[in-house]
């Protein structure tokens with residue numbers, strides 16, 4: 001059986017930056033309720049990141065906070081949420097949280113159960129209220145971040161490690177987490193913030209081993225034409241589209257001002273739904289996350305250019321997602337079609 005996905009205008013949120021904001025500033029395991037959105041990013045501006053597990057630490061120390069962040073994005077209007085597994089790896093938990101391999105696997109599985117519980121509870125909570133939310137088809141995407149995101153050396157932003165690793169090494173590194181996420185029952189995999197084409201291909205070749213799984217692939221890009229590692233975005237898109245499990249392609253965690261050019265570069269060349277969830281335009285390592293009031297106007301432009309799945313990555317808040325939803329609510333739908341074709 002194969003699975004085909006039809007995705008029209010959907011709205012997506014990215015939670016890990018917000019979880020990361022909380023955990024990095026307040027210490028792990030503390031009660032963090034009451035600080036959301038702009039407040040936390042403002043506080044985050046004055047802090048540093050010194051935990052190699054980043055947001056993945058919360059899977060151990062504060063899973064309730066992750067669920068709370070998921071829920072807040074659902075209330076803001078997101079139809080798709082992504083698991084807090086972007087920076088999660090077995091060796092990372094073993095090295096930095098003194099987990100056994102078995103414990104690390106169950107921690108990564110927890111990222112899926114938390115997201116699914118958040119969706120279930122959200123639907124139960126809202127189904128009897130005015131504006132019945134049962135019509136909302138929520139999806140949980142398993143976040144598959146790049147190798148560099150688990151190295152705590154900012155290498156996800158240039159991807160130069162691919163020059164020293166061969167395809168098999170990349171596949172070996174990605175395989176365990178993909179297996180865990182798939183077995184835990186995600187609706188699809190969000191292969192995201194990928195800086196280099198070869199890493200996307202390594203992941204897609206691993207996905208061959210899980211033939212019922214579908215995914216999107218979104219790249220991180222350094223300008224209006226190129227991936228962070230330097231390949232042309234249009235070449236990367238047309239290459240990953242040849243893999244049959246890819247249901248959407250696009251851009252995430254890139255500066256919003258680059259997206260228009262990137263979308264232009266694939267106009268007429270891509271045959272898949274386009275996913276865009278840029279960051280809010282500020283570079284997090286320079287510690288200057290502020291609200292970007294222009295984000296919504298960027299989003300409307302991307303929709304004009306044909307983007308079908310839109311949302312926000314680092315620094316984009318539930319309030320931004322709510323603005324987007326209100327602006328395009330008449331066009332929103334999310335539908336996956338399972339077929340035997």
Ligand SMILES: [Zn+2]
Nearest residue numbers: 253279313314
């Ligand atoms: Zn991001």
